[in-house]
């Protein structure tokens with residue numbers, strides 16, 4: 503069984519995009535470590551942050567969001583899912599930009615970002631790494647992605663995930679265009695919540711949607727009911743599964759890609 507590291511630019515990104523996959527990996531006996539990168543933040547629009555003194559907002563929001571990650575981890579009830587906090591500042595604080603200006607900037611891989619991610623991945627002893635595609639163009643996402651890619655050995659099994667809710671608002675085929683533009687020679691794989699489940703019955707799809715909703719709601723300082731529904735319903739597009747984009751090393755690893763798929 504493998505140790506799988508999941509790079510989550512912010513708290514919640516891994517849970518939104520990979521809640522079903524993480525469940526399946528844990529059930530298959532893998533250990534999963536989520537590396538939450540840019541965790542120091544003032545962004546929590548659905549929290550009480552408005553009533554907190556300006557000087558205390560970062561520590562308030564950072565603590566709220568840490569509890570949200572913890573609530574998600576507890577849904578699995580196992581010690582095999584760990585969350586590592588890199589405690590890096592998110593884009594508005596780190597780059598001194600407005601929250602609406604975080605999209606569409608190129609990656610800013612500083613020494614500090616690179617060394618923290620490198621140390622986390624080395625410490626995790628990961629045998630496979632899962633990282634965001636960077637679909638939204640959020641600078642924290644493309645920075646985490648590019649920093650990770652720059653330090654992984656060429657033969658490392660890698661899978662990219664489709665960030666939510668961004669993937670849900672893109673047109674059909676938009677993700678394929680982005681993946682092909684990056685010429686990473688990736689293939690798509692559909693991952694259900696059940697290690698051994700190959701039939702995607704209507705009941706299984708309904709359960710997957712509920713499971714996604716349950717995970718997303720852990721992060722209710724971040725998203726409202728509408729976005730929670732978008733995140734949950736998106737897996738219907740894949741009949742109750744999540745789509746990963748995997749490299750050849752991942753595909754050839756039989757513990758990661760079972761023979762049947």
Ligand SMILES: [Zn+2]
Pocket residue numbers: 511512515640643
């Ligand atoms: Zn994010």
